[in-house]
């Protein structure tokens with residue numbers, strides 16, 4: 001496919017202007033070429049400078065977060081909120097706490113979030129935020145002190161109609177509770193300005209499970225379109241956090257055999273099937289390391305090094321940890337071992353080279369924008385419930401989630417077909433997500 005000249009020009013400019021933002025350039029470099037057929041069809045987008053505006057965040061807020069550790073020593077971290085696009089709704093996207101967080105990573109996540117949120121069909125714009133704070137090894141008091149200090153600045157930039165953060169890596173139920181508690185204290189308002197809240201104070205049933213369950217609903221739809229089924233497949237799932245655990249739970253319910261999971265240090269392999277209760281006990285209850293799995297339950301094998309997980313033969317590979325965790329070497333190993341489908345539970349876990357390799361080898365490949373959209377979709381349902389002062393049952397939310405994921409897959413597949421790249425679910429997701437954002441931007445004027 002030839003790259004549209006306008007897309008090529010905007011990408012080249014971006015490479016100069018954001019020269020050091022590797023992840024952001026990677027995300028834009030994956031996205032813009034695939035939009036070529038849409039840009040060919042809509043020359044008015046160039047006249048309106050639409051792409052130049054689309055790739056530039058509307059606003060970025062960077063601030064310091066001073067806090068006190070348990071020894072009362074002052075510490076300082078940096079935090080940031082990227083308010084990327086409000087074309088179709090209030091900024092929406094998670095907060096990530098991880099030492100690797102930097103502006104490039106948050107911009108790539110916010111750019112992808114914009115198209116992902118559009119794909120959900122719900123009225124949410126794109127945003128992302130986070131800090132280089134590392135919650136690992138910190139006490140609950142330290143995490144609380146940090147979260148409260150972060151919110152002392154962030155509260156002035158968020159609100160139910162402005163920007164609605166949620167969790168991501170390192171930000172789970174505990175952190176959301178501390179963050180939202182401080183928001184409420186500062187503003188005196190109990191509103192839907194945060195999602196992923198606890199069920200006792202405005203959270204939605206099913207939000208905890210939504211990303212992982214949604215991933216499996218999309219995988220099921222993709223396999224069905226291509227004449228396969230999940231039941232009996234061996235699944236390898238990287239990570240052992242929120243997304244990985246609930247992807248594993250749903251995969252097991254669907255009859256797959258989950259044989260390997262990981263954390264950032266290494267992975268466990270159990271041919272007979274991973275004991276998910278043990279993983280939950282280690283990761284969710286004890287906040288421990290996956291290396292303790294074999295000694296806890298007396299089966300399975302642990303190997304040091306997270307990327308080794310992709311050498312495990314399987315039919316279904318679900319990267320659910322972090323960006324660029326699956327490179328070309330990993331893709332080659334998976335293809336050699338007969339993988340049938342790969343779906344991204346994490347954001348941009350496969351490098352461009354890995355994705356190319358899968359697609360050339362005829363492996364079914366679903367990109368994160370479509371595959372992991374279930375989390376933010378249920379976040380949007382949480383916003384609706386908060387606005388209505390109502391709460392839906394788990395079954396109601398789960399049914400809605402399944403129907404949203406089925407629709408995301410059919411929109412993705414239909415866009416790929418219509419724009420000349422059938423079965424290319426990466427391009428299909430980019431195109432389907434972009435079209436709605438572009439139309440909204442055109443309708444709302446150029447400056």
Ligand code: NDP
Pocket residue numbers: 098100167168169170171172211239240241242243244262263264265306320321322323325345346347372373375376
């Ligand atoms: P968690 O913090 O709950 O879990 C993250 C998991 O990934 C942990 O097992 C962690 O291991 C591992 N991990 C994190 N960083 C690295 C790294 N640099 N190298 C290797 N492994 C790493 O996060 P989530 O499960 O919420 O998020 C996982 C991915 O899913 C992210 O890409 C996130 O952006 C994406 N996502 C999350 C959604 C959500 O609703 N939570 C929605 C959509 C996408 P360790 O314990 O060793 O750090």
Ligand code: 2IT
Pocket residue numbers: 092093094095113116164165166167168195347372373375376377379
């Ligand atoms: O990457 C993501 O979609 C998330 N971390 C979830 C965002 C949200 O607002 O629920």
